[in-house]
Amino acid sequence: MNRLFTKSLCTSSAAAANLKPPPPDPAAISKLILSSPIQSPLSPNTPWTPHLVNSILKRLWNHGPKALHFFHLLDRRHRSYIHSPSSFNLAIDIAARLHLHTTVWSLIRRMRSLRIGPSPKTFAIVAERFASSGKPDKAVNLFLNMHEHGCSQDLAxxxxxxDVLCKSKRVEKAYELFKDLRGRFSADVxxxxxxxNGWCLIKRTPKALEVLKEMVERGITPNLTTYNTMLKGFFRSGQVRQGWEFFLEMKKRNCGIGIGIDVVTYTTVVHGLGVAGEVKRAKKVFDEMIxxxxxxxxxxxxxxxxxxxxxxxVENAVSVFEEMVRKGYEPNVTTYNVLIRGLFHAGEFTRGEEMMRTMEEEGGCEASFQTYNMMMRYYLECGEVEKALGLFERMGSGGCLPNLDTYNILISGMFVRKRSEDMVVAGKLLVEMVERGFVPRKFTFNRVLNGLLLTGNQGFAKEILRSQSKSGSRLTKKFRL
DNA sequence: ATAGGGTTAG
Structure with missing residues (x-):
């Protein structure tokens, strides 16, 4: 195990020959961490940098226990390397996602003792975890008590x-806090x-308009972001007509005062009209902007x-894709994902697979978990279990670890054929996801256990039950720092 | 990670 680490390092012969050692490869190190036993020490010779550590943490994002173990080893066993604030923030995010409360706080304390934080960003991460796991009050309290942890509160x-509260749809809570404290922090644009944006996200455009009116009354001038947000809100809530009129109004003001409309405005309208089924008008706006x-x-x-x-x-979509490439645009992962989805949706699996090859080989884009999850969904939907499992294998061996959605998609897919061997696969997936720090829903758990029992796999079912009853406490203990 | 536009699902 250690040899692999040292291989990518500055060896003495390379130094003697005055050759620049190859930079350590985050992908290779991540793979090694994934395959090595948990006690494996890291080579002390690797030239660790925050950038390298961060890219490894991101690669191991969907294997939280391994990611934290790596972080911990480097923090404690490596004499000369001190983690950067951004690495701490990543580790805190991972720990919070695993519900490792104790770890989160000891990491925060450690940041403080090293005098490198915590920063407002650190608290934003923890608050976001609270807000999105149904504890908005805890998020608010965290903000209110920030100063006790050596971090001052300011407008930012x-x-x-x-924003954290709004993005996790706790808009009422955000609005309450906003009204209470907007004076103290001198709320700005x-x-x-x-x-x-918060009201728009939950499709309450009348409230959004109210706030817009209020800001003007209080002497704060809305900017283009304000209007683009409102515009998106209309389309999101299905108020296509209001959206269109708002767009016209924005254009009119452009000529008058000169607030200007930009590429974001146009993109919002193209998308909004199109989703509403007004494809011709969407295309017209696209041509108009040019x-x-x-x-x-x-x-x-x-x-x-x-x-x-x-x-x-999908043919017309492909034409637009080809045209954009011709014009010199570089399609990104989203472009490919949207197009592959379109092809799969039209039943064009072969062309979809080809597009995936194009994206990786010619487009220089690595397939993302969205790519894999979406393709697996379509394959499972029509009973192509082997195809889906093949993609799953590719994920695991490539640089894209399966996430919670992946496991949920695959496990439920294992029930379509009603075969005993599929139940065993479902069981293995369940065990693996728990090992990686994901928490299956009770429903998933019971479904897999029932499936195993009904297909005569009592032994495996019992094994899973035993490992589960231990895993909760094991996880929390292992990473207490 | 102080704000707005593309990826799922009606």
Missing amino acids: SFNTIL VTYNVIV REGVLPSVATHNALIQVLCKKDT
Whole structure:
């Protein structure tokens, strides 16, 4: 195990020959960490840098226990390396996702003792975890008590906590906090934009408009972000007509005062109209923006391609894709994902697979978990279990570890054929996901156990039950720092 | 990670 580590390092012969050692490869190190036993020590010779550590933590994101173990080893066993604040923040995020409360706080204490934090960003991460796991009050309290942990509250952190609450759909809670404290922190245009966006996210555009009116009354001038947010809100809540009129109004003001509309405005309208089924109008707006001298971005193309896939034909979507490449745009992962989805949706599995090859070989884009999850969904939907499992294998061996969705998709897919051997696979997947720090829903758990019992796999079922009853306490103990 | 546009699912 250790040899692999040393291989990528500065060996004495390389140094003697005055050759630059190859930079350590995060992918190779991540693979090694995944395959090595938990006690395996890291080579002391690796030239660790925050960038290297961060890219490894990101690669191991969906294997939280291993990621934390790696972080911990480097923190404690490595004499000369001290983790950077950004690595701490990543580790804290991972620990919070694993519900390792004790670990989160000891990491925060450690940051403090090293005098490298915690920063407002650190608290934003923890608050986000609270808010998205149904504990918005804890998120608010964390913000209110930040100063006790050596981190001052300011307008920026106030805006952040509001945004965190809004993005996790706790808009009422955010609005409450906003009204209580907007005086103390002198709310600015960003604060108001966050709240406007919040109401828009839960499709309450009348409330958003109310806040918009209020900000003007209080002497805060809305900017283009405010209007783009509102515009998106109309389309999101299905108010296509209001959205369109708002867009026209924005254009009119552009001529008058000169607030300007930009590529984001146009992208919002192209997407909004298209999703509403108004494909012709969406295309017209796309052409209009070019005439008006606002260059479409990759995101604009992605919006149009998605809309054509959904409401028109995948052939037209492919044409737009080819045209954008011809014009010199570089399609990104989203472009490919949208297009592959379109092809799979149309039953064109072969062309979808080809597009995936194109993306990796010619496009220089690595397939993401969205790519894999979506393709597996389609394969399982029509009973192509082997195809889905093949993709799953590729994920595990490539640089993209399966996430919670992946496991859920696959496990439920194992029930379509009603075969005994599929139940065993489902059981193995369940064990693996727990090992990697994911918490299966009770429903998933019972379904797999029932499946095993009904197909005569009592032994395996019992094994799973035993490992589960231990895993909770094991996880929390292992990473207490 | 102080705010707005593309990836799922009606």
